[in-house]
Ligand SMILES: Cc1ncc(C[n+]2csc(CCOP(=O)(O)OP(=O)(O)O)c2C)c(N)n1
């Protein structure tokens with residue numbers, strides 16, 4: 001099972017090392033990790049995607065809670081949350097293929113953010129499936145480079161994480 | 167507190183005094199010069215060790231003997247890295263210490279300056295929390311938090327890294343009255359419903375066993391444990407770190423369980439229908455083959471650390487919180503319980519009778535178990551500290567412990583060389599008590615330089631070396647499982663411990679025959695300074711009973727039963 005955790009942490013030096021160190025030392029696999037400041041500059045939010053059964057999830061969350069700089073941890077179930085990742089894809093493109101690639105991009109509601117003589121850079125946002133799908137489509141043109149962010153997620157509706165602390 | 171600015175060094179001393187610190191174990195160095203200059207005039211007792219590892223172990227021994235936070239101090243770079251083993255040791259056994267390290271000045275951090283080591287990075291996985299102080303204004307708050315974090319919840323080591331410029335920077339000092347951390351809430355309270363369910367599981371059980379760990383001692387709940395055991399008439403076994411939590415003279419005591427526990431403790435656990443774990447963490451030395459551990463038992467797990475629940479074994483009922491509060495509440499729900507049918511205790515009693523701890527006494531050669539028994543006879547209320555190996559197991563098996571904080575040993579990390587410096591710390595914390603390090607000849611050589619510390623600082627402990635001329639515990643495994651191929655475990659004829667003690671202006675005594683054992687002990691007890699007793703014991707003696715690696719704990723063997 002894949003779990004998406006929203007972890008509020010103190011925005012202090014070394015906190016990322018504490019969290020990632022805990023994962024590696026205890027043998028938990030991080031599938032993706034994204035971190036950034038919240039609306040409160042003293043607090044950062046990590047979105048951590050981990051793979052594991054309920055027992056592993058319980059261990060991960062209870063070990064994470066022991067870190068003094070971890071303020072709150074919430075599990076965001078897919079049905080109650082929205083999540084997005086972003087990828088930039090540099091794909092080979094010449095005058096013959098450019099139009100077709102741009103058409104594919106528009107089907108995926110992706111953006112062309114750079115046009116060169118031999119390449120295009122495409123920005124695509126979405127869940128994991130969507131990003132993989134566009135990659136598959138672009139594959140035959142020759143993908144030169146891909147960079148991906150970790151996934152970020154929010155609850156749907158009015159619900160938020162970490163209540164009083166934020 | 168004061169309006170005139172003071173230096174960070176002075177402020178640190180003020181902070182420590184505010185925290186009630188009376189003793190620091192430390193070792194100076196370049197970046198600590200300003201701090202040591204303040205210590206020179208301070209009424210804090212500073213014990214100069216001879217290796218920083220021992221400062222950490224001494225702080226640890228002090229903390230375990232007193233229940234207070236132990237403090238150690240080391241300079242940057244090698245001083246700080248020398249603390250690492252001691253910090254890891256305290257972390258594994260949940261011991262509250264605050265380790266203070268000097269650091270190169272803030273502008274030089276990250277430049278590979280002379281004696282720079284990233285000690286907060288290095289100790290990340292072995293501290294409960296750590297700090298690098300970057301602004302002197304933060305110092306009082308950091309110290310306050312460090313003591314708070316070290317001593318509350320599940321205790322553990324906290325490290326404060328203090329750059330040199332922070333110790334000389336001046337500021338207006340005030341000490342915070344309280345501290346609030348939004349990510350740390352050790353007062354979890356207790357779940358009364360869970361306690362009630364625990365009570366009803368206890369009422370429903372026929373063969374309960376209480377399995378008590380170091381958490382009982384940390385939470386000061388020995389008297390509650392005794393009351394619970396007597397109320398529900400359940401036998402009590404303890405872990406190595408739980409020794410002292412329950413009086414071993416009590417008929418309900420099963421002594422220690424696990425790899426070198428008693429047969430009857432292991433049998434009782436394996437046949438129990440309810441295991442009540444209190445402040446214990448189902449370590450592999452306790453459980454043996456995990457899938458075969460307590461196969462018929464429902465498990466109640468009382469612990470302050472939710473991360474321990476379900477980590478190693480499946481738990482039927484977790485009860486999270488302070489053991490003392492939980493046990494008090496639990497007892498109140500059980501008051502009206504009828505006495506248990508005698509069948510279970512009868513069965514346990516028969517095992518106790520049939521399988522007592524035993525060894526073959528000799529008139530020619532000193533048996534190490536006999537030494538431990540004689541130490542107990544001569545000084546039953548000593549604080550016993552141990553090294554690691556066979557000596558540790560014999561101390562655990564053959565001394566009779568009645569009270570908490572009287573048995574101090576490196577459990578989780580199994581650190582050879584821990585015992586002697588920890589004994590120093592224990593003695594400094596409890597000067598009223600006799601402190602005896604039951605040592606191995608190998609372990610003692612890891613930290614014997616601290617003889618200089620006790621000589622110079624006039625601290626009296628007794629180091630009782632069970633000198634078997636071997637790294638005995640390893641030799642035992644080589645004998646039993648590696649065809650008696652004693653690869654690099656013979657350490658015979660390498661040092662004269664009597665002369666070693668004398669070289670430090672201390673007392674050395676050698677006992678070579680069983681008849682010399684009692685007089686050696688009484689001579690040591692009456693000496694006015696630290697004594698090293700070299701008990702020349704049977705080199706081939708083994709620790710039994712034992713559970714071979716990977717076996718279930720009821721497959722616990724006597725000599726001759728190991729295939
Ligand atoms: C620092 C350290 N190094 C190695 C070990 C592995 N080890 C465990 S017991 C032991 C032998 C201990 O010898 P000694 O102190 O003479 O005790 P004995 O078993 O002979 O009583 C060794 C090497 C350890 N526990 N700690």
Ligand SMILES: [Mg+2]
Pocket residue numbers: 606607608632633634635636637638
């Ligand atoms: Mg030995």
